[in-house]
Amino acid sequence: MNSSLLKNIKTLFKDTFSAEPVIIASPGRINIIGEHTDYNEGFVLPAAIDKGIIAAIGKSEGPDCTAIAIDLKESYRFSLKEVVPVKNGGWRNYVLGVVAEIRNCGKEPGNFSLVFGGDIPSGSGLSSSAALENSLVFGLNELFDLGLSRQEMILISQKAEHHFVGVKCGIMDQFASMFGQKDKALLLDCRDLSSEAFPIDFGDYEILLINSNVKHQLNDSAYNERRAVCEKVAAILNKEALRDVTHEDLLAIEDRISQANLQKCSYVIEENERVLKAVEAIRNNDIKTLGELLFASHHGMQHLYKITCEELDFLVEKARENPYVAGARMMGGGFGGCTINLVKKDKLESYKKLISESYKQQFRKECSFYHVHLSDGTHMIQTTE
Template identity: 60%
Template sequence: MNTSLLTNVKNEFVSKFQRAPVMVFSPGRINIIGEHTDYNDGFVFPAAVDKGIIAAINKSDSDSCTAYATDKEETFMFSLKNIGPLSQGSWQNYLLGVVAEIQKIGKSVGNFNIVFGGNIPVGSGMSSSAALENSVVLGLNEVFKLGLSKHEMILISQQAEHNHVGVKCGIMDQYASMFGIENKALLLDCRTITSDSFEIDFQHHEFALINTNVKHSLSDSAYNDRRSVCESVAKMLNIPALRDATELELASIKDKISPENYQKVRYVIQENERAISASKAMQQGDLEALGKLLYASHEGLQNQYKVSCDELDFLVGQAKLNEHVLGARMMGGGFGGCTINLVAKDGAENFKAQASKAYKAQFNRACSIYDVKLSQGTHLIN
């Protein structure tokens, strides 16, 4: 957790509202493997990280609510009556969505003030949105004694994104942010919303994230489009979700769907299997097998699910050229953001320098490199 960010957020709150706040840290997340499987009731392999959102929150004596985003230096005042989404892309929608979803389940929230800031790079695919949603719902739960469980909180955060942001996301981001365990990754079953934790100690290897620093505008619409394809094919197969499908069953309806949609669904089925295989490889300490699964995941995302982009493909290509890297893939919804790379510690600096130089030469744009530690999930800061 960033202590200077913590101090800044707390001081801003006290300065603006003249009272001590409840403080919350909510982390972003990485996902080792299992991309676009969460909204298909499948398996994913995320972990919370030490970059996140810090929020200061408490009751307000006024007849309205005030939110201040320190990163944007923007203030937003609103009433708790008739809450609805603002224009698309507004950060306010994440906040308003959480409040509206709490109201929908019959819980009473009074007027409040909130100040928040974060150090999750925007557009990195590390889910700053889920971190913000979780920080708001946990803070409101504490301030107004709502009695919500953490499972109830993540469903509120997810519905906020569905109904106020317009992204029909699965549960992975909210779950990983809320339930993260320090130094562990979670093999999450998105149907039962339960997970098994895996100690992450690769000894001589580590994960490095490389951010393309691009976010192509197709991302949200393409995300919803692919979810729609998955749901329609599941209905054709007469199953609850693609988690229940096999490639053999999919082949039986191949002539009833387009070749493009056939490959998208085939990717989901294969990626679900890769997530389970990755957990076994980690249990056995077989990092070479894990690396091969990462590369296979990216190939599927690039050529079957078609959510990659030139910048992501280039960085994965650079990873393949470097002997110190066991595996790499794009991470997140797609069309930009980060690659996640499994790299030998003694060759990490060489790889980062080589990839950065090549990327700048290719795109005339700098990439950003992050080292992250695996963190505890959303929690109150004493």
């Protein structure tokens, strides 16, 4: 828990609205393996982390709702009578989208005041958007006694992103943020949302996130195009999703789809298989195999799905060359953000120094490093915390 962030948010809320808020903590997430498999109804292996969004929410007696983004020093006032997307609205559309989707479920929140902030770097691929969505829907559910289940809440968050932000995301980010468990990863079946939480022991290794500081904008990228390709190919094969498609199925229609799209679908099938192999490796404490799967995942994203960038490829190649790194790959939607690396604990500082210097020399800019721990999902913070 970021105690200074919590204090600043509570203080600003009380000073601005002269009321006691409900405080919600909602984490970001890492994804150990399983990228772009969620919207193909496949498997993913995410975990909530100890970085996220803290939101203070209270009822408003005024005629409008007010939201304040403390990090950006921005505020937004809107009426519940007109909840529509704002052009180039940024964070505002996440807030508006959640309100709209709650109402689409037949629930009616009243006017509210919101102050939020976080310690997830924007554009890092750690799902600050899902953390914000979940914090708001969870807080409004608590504040107005809406009776929503956690599963209903994550679907509201996902639809907000679809309809108000324009990103046709899968359910992984919202699920991991809402249902995360301390020191555990979640094997999530994105078809039926069944999951299994199990502890992870990386032994002599530790997770190190390296931010390329290339900011991805998913709605401006080829993310939605990738999803459309996957759905089109599944439809050609009369399958519900690529989850049900085999390599043999793809070969049977290779004269009906482009080579590029064939490669994209091959990546998804292979990545789905890698998730299940990774779970087996983790259960066997087989870090070597897990690392090899991470490298293979990145290779597929780079050469088949084509969602990496020069900076991410550089970071993974440096990891591949280093004997103290078991595995690494790009993490998140793509086109920027972080790599996830399994690095020997006693070599962390020397590895960071090596990467920092080589990255700056190559790209004339800095990369950033984050140490994260696996945490609990979205929850209310008692005022004594």
